[in-house]
Amino acid sequence: MRDVFLAVDAGNTKTWAGLTTADGDLVGLARGGVGDIYAPAGAEAAKDVVLSLVGDVLQTAGLSHSDVRYAAFRLAGVDWPADSEFWTTALSPHFDVRRFSIKNDGFALIRCGRLDGQGISVVLGTGAALAGRGPVKEWALSWWLQHPLGGAGLVSQALRAVYLSELGLTESTKLTAVLPPLLGASTPEEMLETTTERGNTFNFAALAAYAPAVLALIDDDPVVAELVDTQAEHLADYILSLARTCGLADPVSVVVGGGLVREPNAPMFAALRRTCDRRNLGLDLRHTQDPALVGALLDALAEGGANPTEAMRDRLTQKLR
Structure with a gap:
């Protein structure tokens, strides 16, 4: 043996x-x-x-x-x-x-x-997986209660931004010109039908594949920048909840990785760091590849x-x- x-x-x-x-x-x-x-x-x-x-x-x-x-x-x-x-x-x-x-x-x-297994992990890929382990308990944040997060969450919110813009309810966005052709449509209305009709193939994992196209607009489109910042705010809130629930004390070790944040300068990780610094959350925030x-x-x-x-x-x- x-x-x-x-x-x-x-x-x-x-x-x-x-x-x-x-x-x-x-x-x-x-x-x-x-x-x-x-x-x-x-x-x-x-x-x-x-x-x-x-x-x-x-x-x-x-x-x-x-x-x-x-x-x-x-x-x-x-x-x-x-x-x-x-x-x-x-x-x-x-x-x-x-x-x-x-x-x-x-x-x-x-x-x-941390090698001792204490701390919080944030895995941002197709979706988001968040978990914490501390002296009080270990806990995984249920996917079912999360806001739309990860690559699929970002794209689903980007699609919504296009539709709301078309309805005249929010500001215009460059996503309106970028997303429909990528999803095999010529107009936002056709894109809505293509992604929601019976038998469509745009499931959770399929949507995440378009996250890089959304993130590519972050420096040129305030709407995209806001989507990223909003996801970062939700992540920070969930991290704090995990820290309290698991009994972790400052500075709380938080390791962030996954396909949506492959590089240390990835827009989503940069936004999360800005958010945590601005809110002075007392986190030891680390990126990992x-x-x-x-x-x-x-x-x-x-x-x-x-x-x-x-x-x-x-x-x-x-x-x-």
Whole structure:
């Protein structure tokens, strides 16, 4: 038997599975499709993606399920006890229930901030996943109560800005000329029909693909700048709520990453930093380019009895980037 640690980071665009040794050496990696049980394809499709990737990554490394000392599953759509029960039922035939944990994917990035797993993570990708862990409790902010956030949230609000402008209810925006052609329409009215008609393919994940086109206008369009600033304000509010709920004291470690903020100068991260500075929130706000799978692997190590170090995190990051 060879002791390894497994992690799965499942999202609305892609899912990753990785294997590491106790020293932080990556020995297996696999990528697949959507692993969110709330995605349009449904729970069984998400289960198939996750279980298939686990099998693939183990087979590639020449290992079996029994070689896994501990596994951390960080899965989009784990919002309620019934969701955890669904995954426990799916995973227990393959792993002893004492040898794996199931949490919302918002938790995946926390150890990319602090190795002890304390603090708050903000993952901005297709949507937003926010979670905190402190001396009082750990808590993932439910997607169901969030304002429209992440790439899909930004685009959905951009579409609304176009429609309101066309109705004469808000100021004009350059989005009116940019978005319809991108979405296969010639006018805002046609764009509304295209994105809402029966059988349309503009689901949550599909909308997020147009976020870069919206963000490209941030310096030239006050409407876009306001959309970004508004999302930053909501994020700051949620961070404060998580800090209070989890019992975190200043300076609260907040690590921010994900596809919408790939670079440290990404507009959304810059807006969040300005907002936090202006409100003097007492946060240790950090940007990370680490893949969320790094944090999930560190979770598996820590929960499985190993002791994650900076060197191990750097080693995993270099391999996964």
